[in-house]
Amino acid sequence: MPAKVDMDKIVSLCKRRGLIFPSSEIYGGLASCWDYGPMGVELKRNVRDAWWKSIVHERADVVGLDTSIMMHPGVWAASGHIDSFTDPLVECKSCHLRWRADAVEGKGCPKCGGELTEPRMFNLMFKTSMGPVEEEASTVYLRPETAQGIFVNFDNVITTSRKKLPLGIAQIGKSFRNEITPGNFIFRTREFEHMELEYFVKPGTDEKWLDYWVKERFDWYVKLGIRKENLRLRQHGKDELAHYARDCYDIDYLFPMGWSELEGIANRGDFDLIQHAKHSGKELGYYDAEAGEKYVPYVIEPSAGVDRSVLAFLIDAYDEEEVEGEKRTLLHLHRSLAPVKVAVLPLSRNEKLTPLAKEVFNKLCPNFVTDYDDSQSIGRRYRRQDEIGTPFCVTIDFESLEDKQVTIRERDSLAQIRVPIEELGKSLEAKLKGEAFDASPLWATRDK
Numbered sequence: 001m002p003a004k005v006d007m008d009k010i011v012s013l014c015k016r017r018g019l020i021f022p023s024s025e026i027y028g029g030l031a032s033c034w035d036y037g038p039m040g041v042e043l044k045r046n047v048r049d050a051w052w053k054s055i056v057h058e059r060a061d062v063v064g065l066d067t068s069i070m071m072h073p074g075v076w077a078a079s080g081h082i083d084s085f086t087d088p089l090v091e092c093k094s095c096h097l098r099w100r101a102d103a104v105e106g107k108g109c110p111k112c113g114g115e116l117t118e119p120r121m122f123n124l125m126f127k128t129s130m131g132p133v134e135e136e137a138s139t140v141y142l143r144p145e146t147a148q149g150i151f152v153n154f155d156n157v158i159t160t161s162r163k164k165l166p167l168g169i170a171q172i173g174k175s176f177r178n179e180i181t182p183g184n185f186i187f188r189t190r191e192f193e194h195m196e197l198e199y200f201v202k203p204g205t206d207e208k209w210l211d212y213w214v215k216e217r218f219d220w221y222v223k224l225g226i227r228k229e230n231l232r233l234r235q236h237g238k239d240e241l242a243h244y245a246r247d248c249y250d251i252d253y254l255f256p257m258g259w260s261e262l263e264g265i266a267n268r269g270d271f272d273l274i275q276h277a278k279h280s281g282k283e284l285g286y287y288d289a290e291a292g293e294k295y296v297p298y299v300i301e302p303s304a305g306v307d308r309s310v311l312a313f314l315i316d317a318y319d320e321e322e323v324e325g326e327k328r329t330l331l332h333l334h335r336s337l338a339p340v341k342v343a344v345l346p347l348s349r350n351e352k353l354t355p356l357a358k359e360v361f362n363k364l365c366p367n368f369v370t371d372y373d374d375s376q377s378i379g380r381r382y383r384r385q386d387e388i389g390t391p392f393c394v395t396i397d398f399e400s401l402e403d404k405q406v407t408i409r410e411r412d413s414l415a416q417i418r419v420p421i422e423e424l425g426k427s428l429e430a431k432l433k434g435e436a437f438d439a440s441p442l443w444a445t446r447d448k
């Protein structure tokens with residue numbers, strides 16, 4: 001059962017409202033590459049920040065890291081990516097389109113029905129060369145995950161952070177995979193952003209920590225507004241586990257094309273540290289002073305995609321409703337994710353209203369991402385803010401000049417309250433933190 005929203009509506013809204021554009025569009029675009037526009041860059045940043053806050057800043061047992069995209073090629077030999085980071089590829093003998101063999105239903109080419117070649121293993125890593133001479137010795141890879149940058153820094157972090165196990169190391173950054181069949185908008189692209197945590201634990205406690213992180217990560221999406229019924233957990237079967245994994249769960253989301261992976265949470269055991277110790281010749285272990293023993297930690301890895309999360313948040317927030325006979329499209333984005341928190345809207349572009357409206361804007365913008373818009377009718381401007389999910393609009397009208405009060409309009413309920421300009425900042429701050437919008441009958445009027 002696919003989600004109620006179709007992808008075309010999301011793609012069209014993203015283009016129309018400056019969230020996401022096709023990459024290099026004036027040159028005709030580049031397959032499955034996308035650019036985040038003025039609203040998209042804020043949304044994406046908010047998703048990253050929400051993850052970093054809950055994983056790093058709100059915990060004493062996790063630290064952050066930012067490692068380079070290009071690494072010593074030995075890293076990828078040790079991790080198994082050179083040998084095993086492959087997908088089975090088949091090619092159509094008539095139209096020459098290439099497909100991931102495990103994603104083809106039936107025997108023929110999904111496009112033209114033509115005969116397919118036998119599958120061959122295709123490595124998904126992008127290869128390039130470092131320095132001015134192109135030769136085998138200078139081959140480097142663009143990282144297909146950020147995790148390996150964490151493993152090779154395990155010893156640096158342990159010795160400098162003075163932390164004890166269990167200890168997590170978190171990283172957000174770009175990854176690259178030469179996917180055979182990218183698509184579904186930003187769901188699967190060849191360049192994307194990972195949010196990864198490697199949580200190092202004492203062997204024997206790993207199963208408990210895997211359960212813990214599965215629950216934590218599931219709840220994170222729910223807390224940020226994704227409906228529980230659109231999320232599910234799926235444990236990998238033994239035959240499906242990656243070469244490094246002892247156990248793994250996917251958090252799936254009900255995307256328009258059906259249930260698909262949003263995040264993977266794996267128990268990687270001691271595979272990575274042992275491999276890197278073997279290949280680098282450097283000992284990678286942990287001395288547990290309390291227990292007086294030395295061991296190689298196991299690692300639990302919640303690995304999520306920023307772009308795929310952005311897509312899920314957009315789909316889940318998308319809504320169309322009828323208000324007084326007119327269709328209203330809106331994004332019920334969680335306040336912390338909304339690209340713009342407050343829009344300052346003078347009732348009209350009028351020389352008397354503008355100075356006060358600008359004054360209000362200048363007061364708010366150091367504290368909240370604030371938009372100022374005085375073009376077109378007020379109704380149209382409300383609709384525009386609804387479509388990008390702005391939680392609050394502040395309207396300045398002619399009465400404001402007299403009573404120094406403005407109207408705050410709430411996105412979802414359309415309720416309005418009037419507050420003194422003096423109180424506006426404090427009032428918005430409280431409401432953005434989750435304080436209920438006082439929509440008592442005295443205040444509440446729906447906007448026209």
Ligand code: ATP
Nearest residue numbers: 177179187188189192261262263264303304305308
């Ligand atoms: P899939 O089975 O969809 O190819 P995966 O299991 O290989 O994904 P992981 O290596 O577990 O993915 O990566 C963790 C997360 O990174 C995924 O759940 C997804 O959110 C994101 N991700 C992985 N590959 C891509 C991609 N090509 N485009 C966008 N996001 C991706």
